[in-house]
Amino acid sequence: MQNSRLRDILNLAVDLQSSSIGLTKKQMLENIKDRGYEISQRTLERWLFQLQDVGLEYEVTTVETDHGKANRYKVTGLPNALLKLQPTERSALERYATMVSDTTTKDALNKVLSTQTNLSTAMINNLQELIDQTAHTNNVQPKIEVNPKQMDIIERSIQGLTEIRFKYKTQKSRTATQKQEKPIGLIYGRFGYLVCLGYKNKPIIYRLDLIEEVLETNTFFVKPETFNFKEWSEESFGVYHGDEKITVEVVFSPKVSTRAEKIKFHPTQHLVWQKDNSLKMYFKCKGWKELIHELLHPDWQGELKIVSPKEFKDAVKDYLKESKGLI
Numbered sequence: 001m002q003n004s005r006l007r008d009i010l011n012l013a014v015d016l017q018s019s020s021i022g023l024t025k026k027q028m029l030e031n032i033k034d035r036g037y038e039i040s041q042r043t044l045e046r047w048l049f050q051l052q053d054v055g056l057e058y059e060v061t062t063v064e065t066d067h068g069k070a071n072r073y074k075v076t077g078l079p080n081a082l083l084k085l086q087p088t089e090r091s092a093l094e095r096y097a098t099m100v101s102d103t104t105t106k107d108a109l110n111k112v113l114s115t116q117t118n119l120s121t122a123m124i125n126n127l128q129e130l131i132d133q134t135a136h137t138n139n140v141q142p143k144i145e146v147n148p149k150q151m152d153i154i155e156r157s158i159q160g161l162t163e164i165r166f167k168y169k170t171q172k173s174r175t176a177t178q179k180q181e182k183p184i185g186l187i188y189g190r191f192g193y194l195v196c197l198g199y200k201n202k203p204i205i206y207r208l209d210l211i212e213e214v215l216e217t218n219t220f221f222v223k224p225e226t227f228n229f230k231e232w233s234e235e236s237f238g239v240y241h242g243d244e245k246i247t248v249e250v251v252f253s254p255k256v257s258t259r260a261e262k263i264k265f266h267p268t269q270h271l272v273w274q275k276d277n278s279l280k281m282y283f284k285c286k287g288w289k290e291l292i293h294e295l296l297h298p299d300w301q302g303e304l305k306i307v308s309p310k311e312f313k314d315a316v317k318d319y320l321k322e323s324k325g326l327i
Helices: 003-018 025-034 041-053 087-099 103-114 119-133 148-160 229-233 257-261 288-295 310-326
Strands: 058-061 072-075 162-168 177-188 192-197 203-207 211-220 246-252 270-273 279-285 304-308
Touching: 003 025, 003 041, 003 072, 025 041, 148 162, 148 177, 148 211, 177 203, 177 229, 246 288, 246 310, 257 279, 288 310, 304 310
Parallel strands: none
Antiparallel strands: 058 072, 162 177, 162 211, 177 192, 192 203, 246 279, 246 304, 270 279
């Protein structure tokens, strides 16, 4: 059986298990149409038969209130792996749960979400599991390991606007420090980071793998209405926001300009092709150090020039000077 056909049949099985009274053939055809394509009733009957080929049995019942007492089909006992929410599906449900006003519907959605792995944990752990189990993929960058139970607490606190307590040990400190913070979001780059509201509502960043012994509290906090997490995170080139926002101008040589054009370095970037086929790029950002790391990447070695601003050029010179101790 082709992969696409198997996917269609498994989607049908999920539909048949999701309904408490089962679905008629007409309802099944409508669900399939909602997915963007149509099939004949004869094809549907063939799919129902093929459900048994993949080891899924279904029951056939009737409901007194149905017009003509049409047969209803229901599957039970689907493996949990087939019912696991994908990150995009979970995110969609979480957004809907915040908008719906009916308490019964909201409670039902929260129960569904509570039985599933949190989005951030799934994005980290499930991706690595997929890579580990697939012969033709690998992850060659540093890997982050997070505690799923701690991530559950962190995400619940972000969504519920409650403070958390945890121990945090920086890379340079010998002992961990006890913290109580207001978590507002998560950022993923080279590593994963927790963002909290600090003094005067200024964001503070903690690396997830350096956080220990996370505990929930009953202390609620109010997030400023004017603060937009997405906009704030996009201000920086990477994770850190401690420096000033600058307008950076760089030029990629004709040798690498086509490759550079295909990369989204920053949401604010603006590209201008030059007559000699070099590529000029402008963008506004914070996070100077991480920007320096990117501009020193081997892909651009000897093929990129920093035009402005002067303070950033000076920062690059200082970085290179301090790096002499490597050799």
